[in-house]
Amino acid sequence: MAAKPKLAVHKFASCDGCQLAFLNLGEDLLMLTQLVDIVHFAEAGPVDLDAPVDIAFIEGSVSTPEHLERLQRIRANSKFLITIGACATAGGVQALRNFAKGNEWFASVYAKPEYIASLDTSTPVASHVKVDLELWGCPVNGRQVLAATRALLFGVSPVEEHDKVCLECKRHHVVCVLVAKGIPCLGPVTRTGCGALCPAFGRDCYGCYGPAENTNTESLGRRFEGLGLLPEAVVRRFLFINNAAPAFAEAGKRWKER
Amino acid sequence: MPGNYLPRASFQALLETLQQTGYRCVGPQLRDDAIVYDTLRHVGDLPRGIRDLQAPGQYRVEKSDCPRFFAWANGPQALKPLLFAPQEFLWKTERAADGRLRFVAAVPDAVPTAVIGVRACDLAALRLQDAHFLKDPSRDAHYAARRERLFLVAVHCTRSAPTCFCASTGDGPRAEAGFDLSLSELDDGFLVEAGSDTGRGVMARLPLEAASAGQTQTADAEIAQAAKQQTRKLPSRNLQAALFANLDHPRWVDVAERCLSCANCTSVCPTCFCHSEADQPTLDGAGSVHARQWDSCFTQGHSYIHGVTIRADTRLRYRQWLTHKLGSWHEQYGRSGCVGCGRCITWCPVGIDITEEATAICGDTTHV
Ligand code: SF4
Ligand code: SF4
Ligand code: SF4
Ligand code: SF4
Numbered sequence: 001m002a003a004k005p006k007l008a009v010h011k012f013a014s015c016d017g018c019q020l021a022f023l024n025l026g027e028d029l030l031m032l033t034q035l036v037d038i039v040h041f042a043e044a045g046p047v048d049l050d051a052p053v054d055i056a057f058i059e060g061s062v063s064t065p066e067h068l069e070r071l072q073r074i075r076a077n078s079k080f081l082i083t084i085g086a087c088a089t090a091g092g093v094q095a096l097r098n099f100a101k102g103n104e105w106f107a108s109v110y111a112k113p114e115y116i117a118s119l120d121t122s123t124p125v126a127s128h129v130k131v132d133l134e135l136w137g138c139p140v141n142g143r144q145v146l147a148a149t150r151a152l153l154f155g156v157s158p159v160e161e162h163d164k165v166c167l168e169c170k171r172h173h174v175v176c177v178l179v180a181k182g183i184p185c186l187g188p189v190t191r192t193g194c195g196a197l198c199p200a201f202g203r204d205c206y207g208c209y210g211p212a213e214n215t216n217t218e219s220l221g222r223r224f225e226g227l228g229l230l231p232e233a234v235v236r237r238f239l240f241i242n243n244a245a246p247a248f249a250e251a252g253k254r255w256k257e258r
Numbered sequence: 259m260p261g262n263y264l265p266r267a268s269f270q271a272l273l274e275t276l277q278q279t280g281y282r283c284v285g286p287q288l289r290d291d292a293i294v295y296d297t298l299r300h301v302g303d304l305p306r307g308i309r310d311l312q313a314p315g316q317y318r319v320e321k322s323d324c325p326r327f328f329a330w331a332n333g334p335q336a337l338k339p340l341l342f343a344p345q346e347f348l349w350k351t352e353r354a355a356d357g358r359l360r361f362v363a364a365v366p367d368a369v370p371t372a373v374i375g376v377r378a379c380d381l382a383a384l385r386l387q388d389a390h391f392l393k394d395p396s397r398d399a400h401y402a403a404r405r406e407r408l409f410l411v412a413v414h415c416t417r418s419a420p421t422c423f424c425a426s427t428g429d430g431p432r433a434e435a436g437f438d439l440s441l442s443e444l445d446d447g448f449l450v451e452a453g454s455d456t457g458r459g460v461m462a463r464l465p466l467e468a469a470s471a472g473q474t475q476t477a478d479a480e481i482a483q484a485a486k487q488q489t490r491k492l493p494s495r496n497l498q499a500a501l502f503a504n505l506d507h508p509r510w511v512d513v514a515e516r517c518l519s520c521a522n523c524t525s526v527c528p529t530c531f532c533h534s535e536a537d538q539p540t541l542d543g544a545g546s547v548h549a550r551q552w553d554s555c556f557t558q559g560h561s562y563i564h565g566v567t568i569r570a571d572t573r574l575r576y577r578q579w580l581t582h583k584l585g586s587w588h589e590q591y592g593r594s595g596c597v598g599c600g601r602c603i604t605w606c607p608v609g610i611d612i613t614e615e616a617t618a619i620c621g622d623t624t625h626v
Contacts, residue, residue, distance in 0.1 A: 031541050150539050159536070163557050164518070166607075170525035171344035171552055175290040175334060178607045180317045188520040188607050202290060213558045214572060216518045223315070223608050 005054040005153065008040035010074055012060025012067050013094060013122060017139035018085035019043045019059055025142045032146070035153060052077045055152055057145070061087040061094060061122040068119075068128065075129040080152055083125045084145065086138040090210055091244035093138075095122040098244060124244065133158055137193050138208035138241045144193055162191045162213040165205050169196040177204055184224040184237055189215040189247070210242040217251035231258040261468035265447040266325065268465045270301040272411075275463045276372040281409055284340065285374035286333065291319055293333030295340070298374060305330065312419035312600065315609025328375055328443050331419035334605055336380040337373060338528045341404050342387060342552075348400070348535070350547040368403035374411045376437065378430030379422075381412060382597040383528030385436060389591050390531045409456060412437035416480040418487040421600030423613060426491030429597040431484040442477035449477050490603075490613045492584070493620050495594060500620035501585040505577065509618045514573035516608055521554035523602035523610070524579065529595045534559060555579050576615075584616060 009019060022029065023044060038044070039051045049070075056078035062071060075081060083089045091098070097105070098121045106113035125131055135144050144161070151158040165187035169176065177199050178185040185204035187196070191212040198205045221234045229237070232255075239252035264272065273283050285298035288305045298304070304327040311318040312331065322329070347364045354360050391401035415422075415431035424430030433440050438457035442449040449469055452458040494500070524530040534553035539546040553560055555578045561568035569575050587595035596612070603611045 028541055035542070146541055147538075150541055150543065153543065154539070163559070164520045166518075166520040166522050167525065167552070167554065167557070170522065173294070173335070173339065173344070175292040175294065176317075176522065176605055176607070179315060179605055180291040182316070185607070188518040188522075214519050214570070216515075216572065219516050219518055219608055 004037045006039050007036040007055045008053045009057045013063035014060030014087045016043060021140050021142045021145055028146055050077060054079045056081050057084050058088045058125050059084050061092045061124060062128055063122045064118050071128055080132045082133045082135060082148060083131050084135045084140045086208060086241050088125045089134045089136050090242045091122045091124045093241050095244035097122055136191055136210040141193060161193050164188055164212045165190045165192055165196050168192045169199050172196050172200060174199045177202060182227050184227055184229055186237060188220055189217055206240055208241045210245045211247035215247045217247060221251060221255055231255050261466040262450045263447055263467045263469035264450050264464055271465055273301060275460055281370045281372035283372050283374060288319060292317055293330055295336055310419060312421045312604045314603050314611050315606055317604050325445055326443050328413045329417055331415060331417060331422055332377055332599060334526050336528060337384050341401050342531060345551045346400060347547045347549050350545060352545045366400040366403035368407050370407040372409035376410050376412045377415060378433040379424045379597040379599040380528060381433055381436040382429035386529045386591055386595060387531060410437045412440040414442050414481050415484045416443060418484045419600060421603045422488055423490040423600060424598035425485040425488045427596055427598035432481045444473055444477060449473060492613055493617050496588055497616060497620050498585040498588045501581045504619050507619045510573045510577050513576050513610060513615050516610055517572050517576050518608060519556045519572045519575055520607060521556040522605050522607060524554040524556060525552060526601040526605045528599060
């Protein structure tokens, strides 16, 4: 029997929530271990950082000098590289520091900031190396991780989901919270994947799956103003979990300048 | 002649008769700040005294002392999700022990269902969905199985929302046909009319009383009043020529600046039928399910043909929606695809109004 494809799960600057999407797979995780050899996944046990692999998943953003160097090694060792989650794909909520001035916050938090080796910015993996597939979400969901892995095992391209959360909302019989409650839902510019989780619980989407295709942040921002949000509140809607994703970063900038 | 008046206190008898006949009752109720259709067990589940306040991009409900169950116009959905399921499996494939593929059709889940509180516009939309899904040779087994087991209790509208314009499309507010039973709601009870043999059978088992001439007059006057309340209208019942003569109208650019391309309009529209299909493999790779889900002309995938997206921007997507719904439907189904329910106006997050856009693009053609 041919050797099983090798798989690695790497961590950069992140909360580990996306790795939990793997660990929470239950029986599917057992099935996955029959299909692939998980050679590196520190949170689950196996550690072999520099093993050559067929599929590498990366969680977390690039935030330290060590990250820069390790990322190059991982890319060189991986045939297919997939970012998982908002941090690896768009820089994460921690990319908010890109709007602040360098490392000046460190001095107010740490007694000896010179011991902290950190870059001025938090950036997505794709800013540094070629990424073959991006899975969004904070965190990603296990269904998408498994679907991508299954597609690669078949030797076909994984299907990208990029429609708006509103479609999932309607498919799940959720009453629109923007229309019925007047709260500033980001669903109309956010990509599907979560199954409209937040609106299903009566709250507004905050865009954790990142920008959908063909977004109209200008019109939605104007609608938020109509609901009573001040321009700075509109800025905060866009500059949150995926603040460095181009469509949201550009929207935040536009509303800041009003 | 037996009466046709059902006192409000006896409404539960209608539900019980239907339940005893083997139907699951589905009807309007207040959930998450809107009127939604769900399983109805008891008359107490109905939205007694609830009114809807609709405007472009806005839906609110208010409670009143009014004893009526149907004093609202409509909610985000009615019949469409009950027949054309938002997500379902059509078939699955399995690999048999000898290595061959086996295709297994999914058995449509079709519980006999009685829907209480169907509006005239919903019935008009149902006729269009029937024309689409039941047409041979591509009759849809899933839709058909549910359609055959459907019992419809219509309620004539006595209160239009400001977004309603069924009078201008000729689809309401009185339910003229296509129901098993229809109800006119008065403060103290209902006038019942049967529209089918099954309906007559159910009606014969209800504790009906004689209606007075005054009751019938009041009921008719209230329906006429609901029609008069409507202020919106489309410029004409057939806009096909006008729309296709205006494919480069600047208004398409203008509406695209406001439109979110979010597909809420098509999802709530009771006549829209677009869907996508995809195979979902099991993790072990030994089988797959073939799934269908609601899609929309506002998604990228809708116009994707191997390597090319034909309608990449919102101008083309909105134009597709309007020219199909109000234009080429005439060729496909012999009438416009709009029944004037106003849902796409209310449930559009930015309040884009189909009557306003159509009027701006087609001009104020004389109403047919
Ligand atoms: S609740 Fe949000 S995601 Fe859902 S339909 Fe409304 S705007 Fe879209
Ligand atoms: S509704 Fe929005 S914020 Fe909530 S889980 Fe989904 S994408 Fe994330
Ligand atoms: S186009 Fe709008 S008003 Fe017309 S039937 Fe569809 S949702 Fe109702
Ligand atoms: S018209 Fe409104 S509901 Fe329809 S896609 Fe555009 S913004 Fe969404």
